[in-house]
Amino acid sequence: MALINVAAKEIHGKIVYYGPGLSGKTTNLQYIHSRIPSTTKGDLLSIATETERTLFFDFLPLDLGKVHGFTIRFHLYTVPGQVLYERTRVAVLNGADGVVFVADAQRDRLADNLQSLRELAQNLTTQGKRFLDYPIVMQYNKMDMPDALPTPVLDRYLNTIKAPRFEAVAPEGKGVFETLRAVSKLVVNKL
Amino acid sequence: MYEFDPDLSNLRVTEEDTAQISACLQRLLADTGASYTMVVDRSGQILAYESDGLRPEMTHLGALLAATYASTQEIARILNEDSFRTLLQEGLREKIITETVANHWLLVIIFDQQAHLGLIKVLAKRTTSILGNVLEVAQSRPVSENSGFSRRMLQATTDTIDLVFSDDEAKDRDEEND
Numbered sequence: 001m002a003l004i005n006v007a008a009k010e011i012h013g014k015i016v017y018y019g020p021g022l023s024g025k026t027t028n029l030q031y032i033h034s035r036i037p038s039t040t041k042g043d044l045l046s047i048a049t050e051t052e053r054t055l056f057f058d059f060l061p062l063d064l065g066k067v068h069g070f071t072i073r074f075h076l077y078t079v080p081g082q083v084l085y086e087r088t089r090v091a092v093l094n095g096a097d098g099v100v101f102v103a104d105a106q107r108d109r110l111a112d113n114l115q116s117l118r119e120l121a122q123n124l125t126t127q128g129k130r131f132l133d134y135p136i137v138m139q140y141n142k143m144d145m146p147d148a149l150p151t152p153v154l155d156r157y158l159n160t161i162k163a164p165r166f167e168a169v170a171p172e173g174k175g176v177f178e179t180l181r182a183v184s185k186l187v188v189n190k191l
Numbered sequence: 192m193y194e195f196d197p198d199l200s201n202l203r204v205t206e207e208d209t210a211q212i213s214a215c216l217q218r219l220l221a222d223t224g225a226s227y228t229m230v231v232d233r234s235g236q237i238l239a240y241e242s243d244g245l246r247p248e249m250t251h252l253g254a255l256l257a258a259t260y261a262s263t264q265e266i267a268r269i270l271n272e273d274s275f276r277t278l279l280q281e282g283l284r285e286k287i288i289t290e291t292v293a294n295h296w297l298l299v300i301i302f303d304q305q306a307h308l309g310l311i312k313v314l315a316k317r318t319t320s321i322l323g324n325v326l327e328v329a330q331s332r333p334v335s336e337n338s339g340f341s342r343r344m345l346q347a348t349t350d351t352i353d354l355v356f357s358d359d360e361a362k363d364r365d366e367e368n369d
Contacts, residue, residue: 002202003202003204003232003236003238004202004203004204005204005209005238006203006204006205006206006209007204007205007206007208007209007210008209012236014234014235014236035358036355036356037355040355042248042250042251043248043251045251045254045255047258056258056262057254057258059235059251059254059255061250061251061254062355064348064351064352064355065351065355067344067347067348067351068341068343068344068347070344072348072351075235075236075250075254077235077254087265088262088265091258091261091262091264091265092258092261094233094234094261095232095233095234095235095236096234173358176358177356177357177358180356181352181353181356181357184352184356185349185352188345188348188349188352189345191345
């Protein structure tokens with residue numbers, strides 16, 4: 001839930017990057033952190049395993065500055081993608097105002113994407129949210145891989161809700177900020 | 192005027208709420224000798240905090256403490272407990288007590304060896320009860336009272352998002368590739 005603190009003149013929103021393991025959620029946050037001005041960002045916090053896989057979450061606070069006297073803040077989180085950590089994903093998703101679903105565009109990951117997307121829908125529904133009305137942006141990552149599925153195919157399987165979607169190559173930054181802008185706008189439009 | 196979506200924006204903390212919460216936290220600090228105290232929601236966002244001067248990186252602390260609490264609730268679920276309502280973390284110098292406030296928030300108290308754990312536990316319970324009343328009133332206000340995001344502000348925020356969340360280097364690179 002977004003928090004509007006009238007006394008402190010602050011608005012906080014929480015955005016969660018969701019998706020199957022190794023789809024590039026952490027890479028999105030790392031790229032944002034590497035490119036955004038230092039006045040806008042806090043430290044990127046990662047709770048990861050020894051092999052650099054996300055164990056709990058990554059966290060990146062962003063501060064847009066003042067708009068009409070209110071400070072607008074977004075907190076970006078990633079969930080751990082591995083199937084094992086389903087309950088951890090539920091915890092991180094709690095109170096989210098918007099979600100970026102980071103799909104791995106490679107052909108052999110389609111089933112993993114579908115499973116993760118179904119789980120997201122179920123978790124949001126359990127938290128009392130209407131999945132179809134919820135601020136979600138799709139990101140098709142790894143579009144530079146030779147076996148990446150074409151966008152229309154990914155649309156057909158993954159984006160039946162017709163959410164805004166972006167092709168991405170996260171390590172190069174392609175699509176990363178477009179995705180962030182889109183989900184941020186969806187969140188503020190719900191305020 | 193837009194209305195805040197009840198599913199998303201169901202907490203608007205007014206100046207009066209903030210004054211009550213702050214007074215509560217200040218009294219807790221004064222009575223216990225704790226170093227910091229804060230109220231954080233379960234999604235990790237800090238509603239209010241008070242400290243005796245020095246201030247750690249609060250934003251990250253809020254996210255981590257909410258995550259720790261969430262993780263502990265999963266442990267409770269596995270053990271068929273309703274919940275663990277109090278968490279205690281002990282370090283060599285600092286200790287942290289986290290108490291649930293109503294169903295949506297957490298009261299966090301950070302204190303050193305000078306403060307007395309038993310006293311803190313007792314006063315924390317009393318404080319959670321007062322805070323719970325204040326926050327539940329805030330949350331139960333009708334949605335119409337939560338209106339406040341004007342069309343102009345929405346446009347200004349959207350423009351700011353475009354400005355701040357831009358990636359000039361990537362744009363330059365794309366133009367070079369073209």
